[in-house]
Amino acid sequence: MNCRSIVKELTNYLDEALDSTLKASIEKHLEHCEDCRVVVDTTKKTIQIFCNSEPAPLPEDTRTRLREALERRLRRVRA
Protein backbone atom coordinates (compact mmCIF):
# COMPACT_ATOMS: atom_id res chain seq x y z
CA MET A 1 0.00 0.00 0.00
CA ASN A 2 1.47 3.38 -1.02
CA CYS A 3 0.23 6.99 -0.84
CA ARG A 4 -1.28 6.85 -4.32
CA SER A 5 -3.35 3.76 -3.41
CA ILE A 6 -4.56 5.51 -0.25
CA VAL A 7 -5.93 8.42 -2.28
CA LYS A 8 -7.52 6.01 -4.78
CA GLU A 9 -9.33 4.18 -1.95
CA LEU A 10 -10.08 7.31 0.11
CA THR A 11 -13.79 7.50 -0.66
CA ASN A 12 -14.37 3.80 0.04
CA TYR A 13 -12.33 4.08 3.23
CA LEU A 14 -14.25 7.11 4.54
CA ASP A 15 -17.58 5.54 3.58
CA GLU A 16 -16.59 2.31 5.36
CA ALA A 17 -17.11 0.39 2.13
CA LEU A 18 -13.90 -1.65 2.21
CA ASP A 19 -13.30 -5.25 3.18
CA SER A 20 -11.43 -5.72 6.43
CA THR A 21 -8.12 -6.74 4.76
CA LEU A 22 -7.89 -3.60 2.62
CA LYS A 23 -9.02 -1.44 5.53
CA ALA A 24 -6.29 -2.93 7.74
CA SER A 25 -3.59 -2.26 5.08
CA ILE A 26 -4.72 1.35 4.80
CA GLU A 27 -4.63 1.79 8.56
CA LYS A 28 -1.18 0.24 8.71
CA HIS A 29 0.03 2.76 6.14
CA LEU A 30 -1.63 5.63 8.03
CA GLU A 31 0.24 4.66 11.20
CA HIS A 32 3.55 5.71 9.68
CA CYS A 33 2.56 8.24 6.96
CA GLU A 34 1.85 11.69 8.38
CA ASP A 35 0.90 13.20 4.99
CA CYS A 36 -1.75 10.55 4.29
CA ARG A 37 -3.12 10.91 7.83
CA VAL A 38 -3.57 14.64 7.25
CA VAL A 39 -5.24 14.06 3.85
CA VAL A 40 -7.65 11.50 5.35
CA ASP A 41 -8.40 13.72 8.35
CA THR A 42 -8.93 16.95 6.38
CA THR A 43 -11.08 15.18 3.77
CA LYS A 44 -13.20 13.73 6.59
CA LYS A 45 -13.53 17.23 8.07
CA THR A 46 -14.49 18.64 4.65
CA ILE A 47 -17.41 16.21 4.49
CA GLN A 48 -18.41 16.93 8.10
CA ILE A 49 -18.36 20.71 7.61
CA PHE A 50 -20.67 20.52 4.59
CA CYS A 51 -22.87 17.87 6.16
CA ASN A 52 -23.28 19.85 9.39
CA SER A 53 -24.01 23.13 7.64
CA GLU A 54 -27.58 24.29 8.08
CA PRO A 55 -29.32 25.75 5.03
CA ALA A 56 -29.98 29.48 5.19
CA PRO A 57 -33.55 30.55 5.98
CA LEU A 58 -35.74 30.78 2.90
CA PRO A 59 -36.00 34.39 1.68
CA GLU A 60 -39.42 35.75 2.69
CA ASP A 61 -40.47 36.62 -0.88
CA THR A 62 -39.46 33.13 -2.06
CA ARG A 63 -41.53 31.54 0.71
CA THR A 64 -44.52 33.73 -0.15
CA ARG A 65 -44.37 32.76 -3.83
CA LEU A 66 -44.04 29.07 -2.91
CA ARG A 67 -47.09 29.28 -0.64
CA GLU A 68 -49.08 31.10 -3.35
CA ALA A 69 -48.15 28.47 -5.97
CA LEU A 70 -49.19 25.66 -3.62
CA GLU A 71 -52.40 27.43 -2.70
CA ARG A 72 -53.32 27.86 -6.40
CA ARG A 73 -52.73 24.14 -7.01
CA LEU A 74 -54.63 23.07 -3.89
CA ARG A 75 -57.55 25.28 -4.85
CA ARG A 76 -57.72 23.52 -8.25
CA VAL A 77 -57.68 20.13 -6.50
CA ARG A 78 -60.49 21.16 -4.15
CA ALA A 79 -62.63 22.59 -6.99
Place this chain on the structure above:
Amino acid sequence: MSTSKMNPLEARPLPSQVVKDDEPILVAAAKGGDISAFETLVGRYERKIFRLAQNITQNREDAEDVLQEAFLKAYEHLGEFQGNSRFYTWLVRIAVNQALMKLRKRRPNQVSLDEEIDTGEELMPREVEDWGPSPEERYQQTELSGILSSVISDLDPSFRIVFQLRDIEDLSTEETAEALGLSIPAVKSRLLRARLKLRQKLNRYFRRSENS
Protein backbone atom coordinates in the same frame (compact mmCIF):
# COMPACT_ATOMS: atom_id res chain seq x y z
CA MET B 1 -36.94 8.78 21.45
CA SER B 2 -35.31 9.58 18.13
CA THR B 3 -34.42 6.75 15.77
CA SER B 4 -31.76 8.73 13.93
CA LYS B 5 -28.69 6.95 12.54
CA MET B 6 -25.42 7.59 14.37
CA ASN B 7 -22.42 8.75 12.40
CA PRO B 8 -19.53 6.41 13.20
CA LEU B 9 -17.02 9.21 12.69
CA GLU B 10 -18.50 11.61 15.20
CA ALA B 11 -20.81 9.49 17.32
CA ARG B 12 -23.64 11.99 16.98
CA PRO B 13 -26.39 12.36 14.39
CA LEU B 14 -25.73 14.76 11.55
CA PRO B 15 -28.56 17.17 10.69
CA SER B 16 -29.23 15.55 7.34
CA GLN B 17 -29.35 12.10 8.95
CA VAL B 18 -32.06 12.95 11.42
CA VAL B 19 -35.26 11.28 10.31
CA LYS B 20 -38.26 12.71 12.06
CA ASP B 21 -40.37 9.96 13.53
CA ASP B 22 -43.62 11.49 12.32
CA GLU B 23 -42.66 11.67 8.62
CA PRO B 24 -44.53 8.47 7.55
CA ILE B 25 -47.59 9.66 9.49
CA LEU B 26 -47.51 13.05 7.78
CA VAL B 27 -47.07 11.45 4.35
CA ALA B 28 -49.99 9.06 4.97
CA ALA B 29 -52.17 11.96 6.13
CA ALA B 30 -51.19 14.07 3.10
CA LYS B 31 -52.00 11.14 0.80
CA GLY B 32 -55.41 11.00 2.44
CA GLY B 33 -56.05 14.66 1.57
CA ASP B 34 -54.81 16.37 4.74
CA ILE B 35 -53.41 19.58 3.29
CA SER B 36 -51.93 20.81 6.56
CA ALA B 37 -49.86 17.59 6.77
CA PHE B 38 -48.39 18.34 3.34
CA GLU B 39 -47.74 21.94 4.37
CA THR B 40 -45.83 20.66 7.40
CA LEU B 41 -43.63 18.58 5.06
CA VAL B 42 -43.09 21.66 2.87
CA GLY B 43 -42.07 23.74 5.90
CA ARG B 44 -39.71 21.01 7.04
CA TYR B 45 -37.82 20.65 3.75
CA GLU B 46 -38.19 23.93 1.84
CA ARG B 47 -34.83 25.34 2.97
CA LYS B 48 -32.93 22.18 2.06
CA ILE B 49 -34.61 21.87 -1.33
CA PHE B 50 -33.90 25.53 -2.09
CA ARG B 51 -30.22 25.09 -1.16
CA LEU B 52 -30.03 21.95 -3.30
CA ALA B 53 -31.61 23.81 -6.24
CA GLN B 54 -29.27 26.78 -5.82
CA ASN B 55 -26.20 24.57 -5.64
CA ILE B 56 -27.17 22.73 -8.81
CA THR B 57 -28.48 25.60 -10.93
CA GLN B 58 -26.26 28.36 -9.52
CA ASN B 59 -29.09 30.73 -10.30
CA ARG B 60 -31.55 32.20 -7.78
CA GLU B 61 -34.49 32.51 -10.20
CA ASP B 62 -34.09 28.94 -11.47
CA ALA B 63 -33.71 27.67 -7.91
CA GLU B 64 -36.99 29.30 -6.94
CA ASP B 65 -38.74 27.69 -9.93
CA VAL B 66 -37.25 24.32 -8.98
CA LEU B 67 -38.45 24.74 -5.39
CA GLN B 68 -42.02 25.36 -6.51
CA GLU B 69 -42.05 22.69 -9.21
CA ALA B 70 -40.56 20.06 -6.87
CA PHE B 71 -43.26 20.54 -4.21
CA LEU B 72 -46.07 20.81 -6.76
CA LYS B 73 -44.94 17.62 -8.50
CA ALA B 74 -44.53 15.87 -5.16
CA TYR B 75 -48.10 16.81 -4.23
CA GLU B 76 -49.42 15.76 -7.63
CA HIS B 77 -47.64 12.36 -7.53
CA LEU B 78 -47.96 11.67 -3.83
CA GLY B 79 -50.21 8.70 -4.59
CA GLU B 80 -47.30 7.06 -6.44
CA PHE B 81 -44.94 7.32 -3.47
CA GLN B 82 -44.69 3.77 -2.18
CA GLY B 83 -42.71 4.46 0.99
CA ASN B 84 -39.78 2.28 -0.12
CA SER B 85 -37.44 5.17 0.62
CA ARG B 86 -37.68 8.21 2.89
CA PHE B 87 -40.10 10.85 1.62
CA TYR B 88 -37.21 13.32 1.62
CA THR B 89 -35.09 11.08 -0.66
CA TRP B 90 -38.02 10.85 -3.07
CA LEU B 91 -38.49 14.63 -2.94
CA VAL B 92 -34.77 15.18 -3.59
CA ARG B 93 -34.97 13.01 -6.73
CA ILE B 94 -37.84 15.13 -8.03
CA ALA B 95 -35.97 18.36 -7.28
CA VAL B 96 -32.77 17.08 -8.91
CA ASN B 97 -34.65 16.22 -12.12
CA GLN B 98 -36.21 19.67 -12.22
CA ALA B 99 -32.87 21.36 -11.49
CA LEU B 100 -31.03 19.38 -14.16
CA MET B 101 -33.67 20.33 -16.72
CA LYS B 102 -33.14 24.01 -15.85
CA LEU B 103 -29.39 23.65 -16.00
CA ARG B 104 -29.44 21.91 -19.38
CA LYS B 105 -31.83 24.48 -20.79
CA ARG B 106 -29.54 27.29 -19.68
CA ARG B 107 -26.28 25.62 -20.64
CA PRO B 108 -27.13 22.89 -23.17
CA ASN B 109 -23.57 22.18 -24.28
CA GLN B 110 -21.92 22.34 -20.90
CA VAL B 111 -23.80 19.88 -18.77
CA SER B 112 -23.38 16.20 -19.37
CA LEU B 113 -23.53 13.95 -16.37
CA ASP B 114 -23.27 10.66 -18.18
CA GLU B 115 -19.84 11.06 -19.72
CA GLU B 116 -16.76 9.84 -17.98
CA ILE B 117 -14.74 12.90 -17.13
CA ASP B 118 -11.02 12.81 -17.47
CA THR B 119 -9.81 16.15 -16.25
CA GLY B 120 -6.22 15.09 -16.73
CA GLU B 121 -5.61 16.41 -13.24
CA GLU B 122 -3.44 14.62 -10.78
CA LEU B 123 -5.48 13.29 -7.86
CA MET B 124 -2.61 13.37 -5.39
CA PRO B 125 -3.18 16.33 -3.04
CA ARG B 126 -0.64 19.10 -3.47
CA GLU B 127 -1.20 20.90 -0.19
CA VAL B 128 -0.94 18.78 2.92
CA GLU B 129 -1.41 20.80 6.09
CA ASP B 130 -3.28 19.91 9.24
CA TRP B 131 -6.43 21.92 10.09
CA GLY B 132 -6.62 21.13 13.79
CA PRO B 133 -9.88 20.27 15.61
CA SER B 134 -13.18 22.00 14.71
CA PRO B 135 -11.73 24.38 12.09
CA GLU B 136 -15.20 25.65 11.17
CA GLU B 137 -15.57 27.20 14.64
CA ARG B 138 -13.07 29.88 13.62
CA TYR B 139 -15.77 31.50 11.48
CA GLN B 140 -19.14 33.04 12.19
CA GLN B 141 -22.08 31.04 10.80
CA THR B 142 -22.85 33.49 7.98
CA GLU B 143 -19.18 33.78 7.03
CA LEU B 144 -18.85 29.99 6.98
CA SER B 145 -21.97 29.66 4.81
CA GLY B 146 -20.44 32.14 2.35
CA ILE B 147 -17.18 30.17 2.22
CA LEU B 148 -18.97 26.84 1.65
CA SER B 149 -21.24 28.30 -1.00
CA SER B 150 -18.30 29.89 -2.80
CA VAL B 151 -16.07 26.79 -2.85
CA ILE B 152 -18.85 24.45 -3.97
CA SER B 153 -19.94 26.77 -6.76
CA ASP B 154 -16.42 26.57 -8.24
CA LEU B 155 -16.75 22.84 -8.81
CA ASP B 156 -17.62 21.35 -12.19
CA PRO B 157 -21.41 20.68 -12.17
CA SER B 158 -20.96 16.91 -12.53
CA PHE B 159 -18.80 16.80 -9.39
CA ARG B 160 -20.90 19.34 -7.52
CA ILE B 161 -24.18 17.47 -7.98
CA VAL B 162 -22.75 14.12 -6.88
CA PHE B 163 -21.20 15.69 -3.77
CA GLN B 164 -24.43 17.52 -3.00
CA LEU B 165 -26.54 14.37 -3.13
CA ARG B 166 -24.09 12.02 -1.47
CA ASP B 167 -22.52 14.16 1.25
CA ILE B 168 -24.99 16.97 1.91
CA GLU B 169 -28.35 15.30 1.27
CA ASP B 170 -27.11 11.96 2.62
CA LEU B 171 -28.31 9.80 -0.27
CA SER B 172 -26.53 6.46 -0.56
CA THR B 173 -24.14 5.82 -3.45
CA GLU B 174 -26.82 3.64 -5.06
CA GLU B 175 -29.55 6.28 -4.63
CA THR B 176 -27.23 8.96 -6.06
CA ALA B 177 -26.42 6.75 -9.05
CA GLU B 178 -30.11 6.08 -9.65
CA ALA B 179 -31.13 9.73 -9.30
CA LEU B 180 -28.49 10.87 -11.79
CA GLY B 181 -28.58 7.91 -14.19
CA LEU B 182 -24.91 7.16 -13.48
CA SER B 183 -23.09 3.93 -12.75
CA ILE B 184 -21.87 3.32 -9.20
CA PRO B 185 -18.18 3.52 -10.26
CA ALA B 186 -18.94 6.88 -11.94
CA VAL B 187 -20.53 8.21 -8.74
CA LYS B 188 -17.56 7.05 -6.67
CA SER B 189 -15.06 8.55 -9.09
CA ARG B 190 -16.82 11.94 -9.14
CA LEU B 191 -17.29 11.89 -5.38
CA LEU B 192 -13.59 11.27 -4.79
CA ARG B 193 -12.64 14.16 -7.08
CA ALA B 194 -15.24 16.45 -5.54
CA ARG B 195 -14.11 15.68 -1.98
CA LEU B 196 -10.44 16.20 -2.84
CA LYS B 197 -11.11 19.44 -4.69
CA LEU B 198 -13.24 20.82 -1.87
CA ARG B 199 -10.62 19.79 0.68
CA GLN B 200 -8.02 21.66 -1.32
CA LYS B 201 -10.21 24.77 -1.65
CA LEU B 202 -11.06 24.78 2.06
CA ASN B 203 -7.41 24.33 2.97
CA ARG B 204 -6.72 28.03 2.56
CA TYR B 205 -9.40 28.89 5.14
CA PHE B 206 -8.85 26.12 7.68
CA ARG B 207 -5.15 25.24 7.73
CA ARG B 208 -3.44 25.72 11.08
CA SER B 209 -0.84 28.17 9.72
CA GLU B 210 -3.65 30.48 8.58
CA ASN B 211 -4.62 31.19 12.16
CA SER B 212 -1.39 30.70 14.06
